[in-house]
Amino acid sequence: MQFQSLQPMSDSFESMRPRLAPTVSVVQDGEDTCYLMMTGKDMLRCQGPLVSTLVTRLLPLLDGTRGVAEIRDVLDGTLEAKRVEEVLRLLLRHHLLMDAEPEQVLSTQERVAFGSLLALLSRSSTQPYRVLERLRRMRLVVVGDSELAREVVDALAECAFGTIDLVSPRGAWAAPTLELPVRVRHFDPGELRDVVPGAELVIGVQDGEFNFTRQMRELNRLCLRLGVSWLQVQLTLEAEGWLGPLHTPGTACFECMDMRMKSNLRTWKEHGLHEEQVEQGLSMGRRLGFRPMQRQLAGALAVEVLLHLSGIEASRLVGRSLVIDALSQESSLHPVLKHPACPACGTPPEARLHPWGEEDIRLERTLMSGAAAP
Numbered sequence: 001m002q003f004q005s006l007q008p009m010s011d012s013f014e015s016m017r018p019r020l021a022p023t024v025s026v027v028q029d030g031e032d033t034c035y036l037m038m039t040g041k042d043m044l045r046c047q048g049p050l051v052s053t054l055v056t057r058l059l060p061l062l063d064g065t066r067g068v069a070e071i072r073d074v075l076d077g078t079l080e081a082k083r084v085e086e087v088l089r090l091l092l093r094h095h096l097l098m099d100a101e102p103e104q105v106l107s108t109q110e111r112v113a114f115g116s117l118l119a120l121l122s123r124s125s126t127q128p129y130r131v132l133e134r135l136r137r138m139r140l141v142v143v144g145d146s147e148l149a150r151e152v153v154d155a156l157a158e159c160a161f162g163t164i165d166l167v168s169p170r171g172a173w174a175a176p177t178l179e180l181p182v183r184v185r186h187f188d189p190g191e192l193r194d195v196v197p198g199a200e201l202v203i204g205v206q207d208g209e210f211n212f213t214r215q216m217r218e219l220n221r222l223c224l225r226l227g228v229s230w231l232q233v234q235l236t237l238e239a240e241g242w243l244g245p246l247h248t249p250g251t252a253c254f255e256c257m258d259m260r261m262k263s264n265l266r267t268w269k270e271h272g273l274h275e276e277q278v279e280q281g282l283s284m285g286r287r288l289g290f291r292p293m294q295r296q297l298a299g300a301l302a303v304e305v306l307l308h309l310s311g312i313e314a315s316r317l318v319g320r321s322l323v324i325d326a327l328s329q330e331s332s333l334h335p336v337l338k339h340p341a342c343p344a345c346g347t348p349p350e351a352r353l354h355p356w357g358e359e360d361i362r363l364e365r366t367l368m369s370g371a372a373a374p
C-alpha cells in the first residue's frame with residue numbers, strides 16, 4: 001500500500017523541530033557517499049564532499065529538540081544557512097523528517113505507549129504528533145456481545161483512540177487486557193441511544209450467525225435516524241471476516257445488505273426460518289469462537305479504522321465489504337448497493353407506486369380512460 005503524502009504547510013517550516021523519522025537508518029559508504037534508508041526499497045542516496053558534514057554535524061542535530069533557526073546557528077561557519085535549509089526541505093520532501101514540535105502536548109506515557117504507531121504515521125505524515133493528538137481526542141463506540149468485540153476494543157486501543165465505549169450485555173463484558181492510556185467504558189445495551197450520538201465512529205460487531213442480528217438491525221435503525229456513520233464487521237462460521245460496509249448516510253444500510261445476501265441464497269427460506277428461530281430463542285446461534293481468527297479480524301479492522309480516521313486514506317469500505325478468508329488469507333472487495341425495497345432506508349411503498357405528480361396521474365387516468373373507450 002502506498003501512503004499518501006501529508007506535507008506540512010510551507011509557512012510551518014520555520015516553526016518546526018525537525019527529527020529524523022524513527023524508521024530511517026544512516027548507512028555510510030566511504031567518505032563521499034551515504035544512504036538514508038527508509039525500508040529495503042526506499043532510500044535517499046547522498047553523494048559529494050558535503051556528505052561527511054551531513055552525517056557528522058547536521059544529522060545528529062535532527063533529534064527534535066531544536067528549531068530550524070537554532071540548527072542554522074549551530075552550523076554557522078560549517079554549512080551555509082541556505083544549504084541547511086535546502087537539505088532540510090529535501091529530507092522533508094522524502095518523508096525522512098518529522099516535526100517533533102507538537103509532542104509536548106502528549107504525556108510521556110502516551111509517547112512510550114504509541115511509539116510504534118508514531119513511527120508508522122511518520123511514513124505518511126511529517127506531523128505524526130498532530131495526527132496522534134487528533135486520534136487521542138476521538139471517541140469510538142463498539143457494539144457487540146462476544147469475544148470478538150473485546151478483541152476489537154483491544155486492537156483499537158493500540159491505535160491510540162482516546163475513548164472507546166463498549167456496548168455489550170453485562171455477562172459478555174470483561175476488562176480490557178491491555179494497559180494503555182485509553183479510556184474504555186462499558187455500557188449496557190439499553191444505553192445505546194445515549195452513547196451513539198457524538199461518536200466519531202460506531203462499530204457493530206457480529207461473531208457467528210444470527211446471534212446478534214436483531215441488535216445489529218436496531219443499531220442500523222438508530223444510526224439511520226441520527227444520521228451517524230457505522231461500520232459493520234462479522235466473523236462467519238466459514239472463517240470469513242467481513243469488514244464493512246461503512247454505512248454512511250445515503251449508502252446501502254445493514255438491512256439493504258441483509259436483503260441482498262438473502263436474495264443470493266438458494267436456501268433463503270430455510271435461512272430466514274433459522275434466523276427467526278434464533279431470535280425467538282428456539283434455536284442456538286453458532287459461533288466459530290476461534291481466538292486467533294478473532295484477533296486477526298480485529299487487527300485488520302483497527303488498521304482500516306486508523307487509516308480512515310487519521311485522514312491518511314479515505315475508507316474503501318463506503319458501500320463496500322472487504323471479505324477476508326481467514327484460512328487462505330485471500331481477500332476481495334464487494335460493492336453493496338442500496339435495496340429499493342429496504343424496510344429501513346428504502347422508499348415507502350406508496351411513494352414507489354406513484355413517483356409522479358398530480359398532473360401526471362390525471363394524464364394517466366385520461367389516457368387509460370381513452371384507451372378503454374370504444
Ligand SMILES: [Zn+2]
Pocket residue numbers: 252253254255256257338339342343344345346
Ligand atoms: Zn437499507
